[in-house]
Amino acid sequence: xxxxxxxxxxxxxxxxxxxxxxxxxxxxxxxxxxxxxxxxxxxxxxxxxxxxxxxxxxxxxxxxxxxxxxxxxxxxxxxxxxxxxxxxxxxxxxxxxxxxxxxxxxxxxxxxxxxxxxxxxxxxxxxxxxxxxxxxxxxxxxxxxxxxxxxxxx
DNA sequence: GCCAACGTTGGC
DNA sequence: GCCAACGTTGGC
Numbered sequence: 001x002x003x004x005x006x007x008x009x010x011x012x013x014x015x016x017x018x019x020x021x022x023x024x025x026x027x028x029x030x031x032x033x034x035x036x037x038x039x040x041x042x043x044x045x046x047x048x049x050x051x052x053x054x055x056x057x058x059x060x061x062x063x064x065x066x067x068x069x070x071x072x073x074x075x076x077x078x079x080x081x082x083x084x085x086x087x088x089x090x091x092x093x094x095x096x097x098x099x100x101x102x103x104x105x106x107x108x109x110x111x112x113x114x115x116x117x118x119x120x121x122x123x124x125x126x127x128x129x130x131x132x133x134x135x136x137x138x139x140x141x142x143x144x145x146x147x148x149x150x151x152x153x154x
Numbered sequence: 155g156c157c158a159a160c161g162t163t164g165g166c
Numbered sequence: 167g168c169c170a171a172c173g174t175t176g177g178c
Contacts, residue, residue: 007164009163009164033173034173055163055164055165056163056164056165057164060164060165114165133170133171134163134170134171134172135164135171135172136162136163136164136171136172136173138163
């Protein structure tokens with residue numbers, strides 16, 4: 001089983017939105033970066049866990065724990081001409097974009113803030129991609145050690 | 155294949 | 167709103 005960090009802006013879609021969704025489950029869609037697309041298509045498996053990270057907001061940080069309940073499949077939004085994520089270059093036979101389904105396992109309250117994570121940027125979290133300057137990937141891998149360490153901060 | 159311009163991201 | 171960093175685009 002692998003661990004990931006899923007990043008989203010709560011103003012667009014945050015933990016509260018996921019909690020309200022049916023079965024607290026949603027397709028993680030809208031990814032338009034090829035490196036992250038490859039994670040969705042090839043690496044993220046059913047049963048994997050992830051942190052739900054809130055970015056571009058008043059309190060950036062980890063706000064919940066997710067479970068992947070469906071592995072990568074062709075992103076539906078890219079195939080829907082009426083959807084804002086529609087991409088005419090994607091089709092069902094050879095999809096360009098992928099999504100996985102995630103379910104909210106639990107919230108983390110209070111949020112484990114970015115500030116708190118940074119305190120360990122030279123220690124246990126020295127390899128943490130989210131702490132790297134300029135990192136823009138919306139999904140990043142998390143090691144088992146990082147996962148456990150961060151949970152201990154909660 | 156290069157690279158400048160542009161758009162997006164995300165912390166502050 | 168600002169700015170740094172990065173990915174993508176498109177002319178050449």
